[in-house]
Amino acid sequence: MTPSLRIAIVLDPFALRRKGGEHAPRIARELLSRGHEVRAFGDARGDVPRSSAGPLVGDVAPLEGAGVMGYRPDVLVAYDALSPAAFHGARCARRLGVPLVLVEEGFPTKGRPIERAKRWFGERVWGALVRRTATRLVALDSVGERQARGEGFDPERIQVLHAGVDLTTFRPGLASELPRRHGVAGRYLLHIGRVEEGRGLEQVVAAFAATVGRREDWSLVFAGVGGARARLRAQAEQLGIGARVHWIGVPRAEELPGLLGSATALVVATRDDDVASLKVRRAMACGVPVLGSNVPRLADLVEDHGSGLLVPAGDPGAWAEALRALAGDPVRRERWGRRGRELAEQRFAWPEIGARFEALLVRATQRRRAEQSADVAAELAGPAASEGEVAKADPA
DSSP states (O other), rough: OOOOOOEEEEETTTOSEEESTHHHHHHHHHHHTTTTTTEEESSOOOOOOOOOOOOOOGOOOOSSHHHHHHHHOOOEESSSTSSSHHHHHHHHOOOTOOOEEEEEOOOSSSSOOHHHHHHHHHHHHHHHHHHHHHHEEEEHHHHHHHHHHHOOOGGGEEOOOOOBBBBTTTOOOOOOOOHHHHOOSSEEEEESOOOOTTSSSHHHHHHHHHHTTTTTEEEEEESSOOOOOHHHHHHHHTTTTTTOOOOOOOGGGGGGGHHHHHHEEEEESSSSOOOOOOHHHHHHHHTTOOESSSSSHHTTTTTTTTTTTEEEEOOOOHHHHHHHHTTTTTTHHHHHHHHHHHHHHHOBHHOOOOHHHHHHHHHHHHHHHHHHHHHHHHHHHHHHHHHHHHHHOOOO
């Protein structure tokens, strides 16, 4: 029987966006369902579920600096390996003598200036302490693993464990009225996310115009906002497909499953790994093919010619060929969608991911307790051994 643990999840309340997306709330929910006690610290959004256990030791409020110490967890989980959350987790873990497990999403090489500055500061001020203290580092994909290795974390302590997706909320066969309300008819290619420069969106518009963009039964839908919208709209008008390109803004959370499930394909034309993988996992769960750039983060998820296509990043001709391949064979589209759902069920089911994460925490805790017991035994044996040696040396 798996022992019940008291688990502290430490987040950075000053982060511009939560590292790992929905990972912390979902992992907390899975751990709670397995009988563990869970408490989140630094949860500025307040959406990480927690146990309804009694007050903290010493009645310390959970968001105060000493909250983790007052809670006295068996194990700490901190997000973003060089963040203030990881630093706070490392200090508490060392003082409490408990294991520290880090979760690393894998940052883009560019990112926002403030995030880059925080990471630079964390590396130089507390990076060494965090590396010495971390018992395990969970990388959410190969990008996170590569980053952790580059930052000096022990490769033997790094484990890749993908984030999951809600397979009940995101499932095949869903429909939505949202596209119709924006004048979308027939099949549509869907982009979800920021509409910004450097995301390869101009290539998607050009490829769409060169293939199915002038057909009345195909549309290109942008679900998001950003500074590149005006330029992309002008590009579409110049190419004669302005009426086939639609802008629906940022959909509400409850609108996403139907919007994805109704799409013919999700297009992710990023030029690098500065892209969230959650939308790809959700599309696969909905049985929707994915056309994505062949960058490591997407190659981890999309099975080329299996659940979609991986397209050379920055290659307009390759994107046009990908759209022709998608549009020209309905049977292949259906096969890609089925395979995407199969992969999502095999790799991204939260209960399975939660079980593996739980096993990791249990092993780390048991190993730490065994080490502490061995240290205590050695300390107790030390004086007795010394006295025995003295007695042998002085028989009188």
